[in-house]
Amino acid sequence: MPYCQYCGAEKEDTDKFCSKWGKSTKGVVEVSGMEYKLNKKELAAMGVFTAFVAAATMIVSAYVATTGGYFNVGEIMVYTSAILMGPFVGGFAGGVGSMLADVSLGYTVFAPGTLVIKGIEGFIVGYLAQYRFRPDSKNRLTALSIVAGSILALLVWWGGTEYFTGSLEFTIGIAPSIITWAITVPAFFWTILAMVSLILIVVAGLYLDPKIGWLVIAILIGGGEMVVGYYIYETIVLGHMLAFAEVFVNIGQVTIGLLVAIPLSRSINRIMPGIRRPQDKMVEPK
DSSP states (O other): OEEOTTTOOBOOTTOSBOTTTOSBOTTOEEOOTTOOOOOHHHHHHHHHHHHHHHHHHHHEEEEETTTTEEEEOTHHHHHHHHHHHOHHHHHHIIIIIHHHHHHHHTOGGGHHHHHHHHHHHHHHHHHHHTEEOOGGGHHHHHHHHHHHHHHHHHHHHHHHHHHSOEEEEEEEEETTEEEEEEEEEOHHHHHHHHHHHHHHHHHIIIIIOTTHHHHHHHHHHHHHHHHHHHHHHHHHHTOHHHHHHHHHHHHHHHHHHHHHHHHHHHHHHHHSTTOSOOOOEEOOOO
C-alpha cells in the first residue's frame, strides 16, 4: 500500500495527488514490512543532526562529582532527530554525536559505551515513532497519554526531589568560553514540574494529538535502554556504586529530553512539513 511521502496518509495506487497534503504523490513510499531506504536528504540529515547532538551535549552540562560524569541535554536532539528522521538517522546521530561530545569534553572513558548505547537509544525511539495508527485506535492512544503522563510525572517528582534538590553547579559553553554558576533548587520545584508535565501530556493527548502518548512511551522505552546500558557499562568501568549513582542522572536526561523533544519536533515539522520521514506501518501496538 502506498503512502504520501509528506504526511504519511494512505493513498490509492491510482491517486496522483494527496488530498490531505495537496501535492503530487510522485514520491509515494511502497511499504514492505519495515524496509528502509535512506535517501539523499536522510544522508545529509545524518551529518546535520550529528552536529546538533554533539553541540547540545557539550553546550549545556553539569559536572557530577560523585561519578566523574556529567549531566547534559543531548537527549533533546537525540530524540528530535529520531522522531523526525527515523531510526537510522536517529541512531547514527545519537551514537556518533554523543561520542564526539564525550571525547571533546574529556570524558573519554565513557565514549565507547556512549557510541553503542546512545546509538541504540536513537534507533529504538526512531523505530517506534514511525508507526502509524488506525483511526479506531484513538481511545487506546488517549489512554496511553494518561499512562505515559503519569509515569513521567512520577519520574520527575521522585528523581528531582531525591537527587536534584539543593545546590547544583551548571556549565554553559565550550572551552575556553565557559560560564559556570551554582543554583539552589528547592524540592517544591520538582513537584510543580511533575504536575505541569502530567497536565500538558494528558491535555495534549486528549485535545491536540492522541499520538503524543505513544511518542512518550517510545522515548521512555529508548531512554530505558540508555539508563540500563550505562548502568551495565559503568559497573564494568567504574564499579557498582558509581554506576548506580549515574542511574538517576540519566533518568533526568531522559526526562528533560522528552519534555523538550516532542514539542520541538512537532514545531519543526509544522515549519518544515516535508522533513519528517514517511511513516512505514499502520499498526495497532500490542
